[in-house]
Every structure is written in structure tokens, then in C-alpha cells.
Amino acid sequence: MSLDQLLLSIPPLAVYLVVALVVMVESMGVPLPGEVTLVAAAILSSRHQLDVSHLWVAVAGTAGAVVGDSIGYGVGHHVGRRLLVWLRHRFSRHFGAKEIAYAEAVFTRHGVWAVFFGRFVALLRIFAGPLSGVLRLPYHRFLPANALGGATWAFATTYGIYVLGTVAEQWLKAFAWAGLAAFVVGSLLASTLLGRRVRRAVDHFAEHHPKAVAAVEAEG
Template sequence: MHIDAWIESVPPTAVYALIGLIIGIESLGIPLPGEIALITASLMAVKGVVSPWGIAACAVAGAIIGDSIGYSIGRKGGKPLFEKLGRKFPKHFGPSHLATAERSFQKWGMWAVFFGRFIALLRIFAGPLAGALKMPYWKFLIANVLGGVIWAGGTTLLVFKVGKAIEPWLSRVSWAGLAAAVVVGATSAWVMKRRAAKTHARIEAEEAAKAAEAVRTPVAD
């Protein structure tokens, strides 16, 4: 069963907790389809099954709390935590992915947490990596709250408004919304993977150059 069908199958009162849980776990650093789950719940709100404000509130809370827990885990575990995860889950936490995420933090600082909310793969790194890099918590919290409110709350209300505007074609919109979420997620993942592959290739080239230089350099007596 796909996650959208699963969410639609649970009692309406449980949808709120489920959305908060899915987005919270994803923000914690575990890859889950948070965007698809959020859009599915927002479309349910268009049909009147759940409240859009309730979905937005639970999604925002899940995003902020999940990221904060991830920050705490990263701060305690440090970079060795990512090395362990890289060995166990190379597709998501490999050295090249970590290097790409670190470059984003070096470029944007605390705003990598904010921008990371809108990029599928960077989203799972934002909290733990901010903690591992010892980013001051107050800086992290500002970016975390802003990103959570704008991404989770904004996505919910935007989908709800658009859905209400074209409610007569809701069945088609539902599929279009889910398709759009898949495309956005897949595109973000593809971009991040390309950047990760380039970073990985650059790191390997630098290491090979250093090894070659070490071989050419004579050892002093």
C-alpha cells in the first residue's frame, strides 16, 4: 500500500498525529516521503475530512520537534555518527552525501537549516549535521522554526487553497498533486545525488593526487 492510500485509510482523527509523526521522523534524519504525506493530508482537508489548520499545526510541530531532536543526536554523536550511518546506509548517508551537505552549511551557515527544509535529501541532514558541527542552538532554532512554518504550513495552506479553487476537478487534482510531489522529490534527490557524486569524485581525485605526491616525495634520512 502506498503512503497516500495508507493515510487516507486511517480514521480522520489519527491523520493529524500520523502527519506530525511522519514529518517528525523525516526531520529527525530518517528518509520518509514527508512531502507526499503532507500533500495527501492537505487534499483530504479540501474534501472536508480533516482541518487544514490542524494538519498545518501538526506538520509544523513535527518539523520543528524532529529537527530539534536530530540536532541533539548530532551534537552528542558528532561526525563519528555519520561515519557509522554511512557504512550502514551508504545510499543516504555516504561520504559524498555528507560532503555535499557540509558544503551547503559552509556556504549558507544557519540558513542551510532553513533552505534544507525545501530540499528532499538535505532535509534529513539539516538537524543532525547542525548539531555535529556545533552550530549554536539559538541560530539553529531560528532557522528551524522559520523553515518549519513556511514549508509545512505554507505547503498545507497552498494545496488547500488551490484544491478549493478547483474542487469540481478534485479527483484529477489529487493525482496531479501527488504526481507533482513525486516529481519535486525526485528532482531534488537527483540534483543532490549529482552534486554528491561530483563531490565524491573530487575528493577521490584529491586523495589520489596526495598519494601520488607522497610517493614522489623522498623520505628524509
């Protein structure tokens, strides 16, 4: 079976469900590749013979983001800082003491704006729901920022990739899926560079605020 035949055999509903599920679980605080999944689905929607709707990809991404963040908020609100301790031990690569201290400083300082703009940054996207709950950000303020941020992120990403993917399909016909695969890699490069910039910001914060990092480490 060729790659084209394999992709044509995937039901569009399965694509939407996978996008919603992966983004939802990531938003709950589990480090999964939500953005990569959304981008991949948007690329599929740009291949018109696959019958995958870019509108429903964006809707699925929005639903996953809003529901996942809300679940993460609820858990963080009821469990408190014990959730951060559990995450630090369970996913130490993503939830180290300095990452938690940095994210907590950002969310404490910027509040709902951190919820909105954090949707566009991998590290803060994972923290948004659980940490907002831990910090007792009022839910009536959290929900609008969460919904608007999730919708903006999902629709902007999906429609941007869809438009670029449609153009790329016309220019890269001779390269078929190999060309589009290269396009996917290129489209994710900006996100990777942003992630590195955030990583440098985390290291800079830890260097200048050692007491905040030590306080997180002392929690368990």
C-alpha cells in the same frame, strides 16, 4: 467498502498524528517520506467532507519538523561524527560518503541559511538537525532558523496543495479520487526534479572534491 467510505472513516486526529510523527522521524535523520505524507494530508484537507483541517495539518507538520530537527541536533551534538558513521552504514543509500561530504560543505559554508532553506530539499532536510549538531552550530542560532524553516515549509506546502486541491476538486469531480491521485503525482513531480538536481550537485561536488569524500570514508 468504497475508497470514499474508507477515507471518511479515518479520524482527523489520526491524520495529524501521522503527519507529525513521520515528519519528526524524517527530521531526526531517518529517511522517511515526510513531504509525501504532508502533501497527502493536505489533499485530504481539500476534500471538505472529510473534516480534516488544513490548519492543523500545517501545525502538525511544523511541530514534527521543529521537534524532529531539535532531537536530531541534540543527538548529533552529543554523539558527534560517530552519528554520521552510523547513518552511513545504516542508511547507505541516503547517507553515502559523497552525500555526507556535500551536505557538510553546504552547512559549513551557509550555516543557519542551510538550515532554513534545507527544509525544502529532501537530502538537506534529513541532514539539517543531526549535521548542525555535529558541526556545533550554536543552538540559539539553529532553533530560530529551524522553526522558521519548518513553519514556512509546512504552511506553504499545506496551503498551496489545499488551494490547488480545492480547485482540482471542482474541475475533476467526474474523475473523483482517480483525478486527485493524478493531481498528487503532478504536485510531487517538481520535488522529484529538484531532488535529481541536488543529486547532480552531489555528484559534481564529489568529482571536484575527492579528498572531502575520502575523509568521510576514512572515518569508518
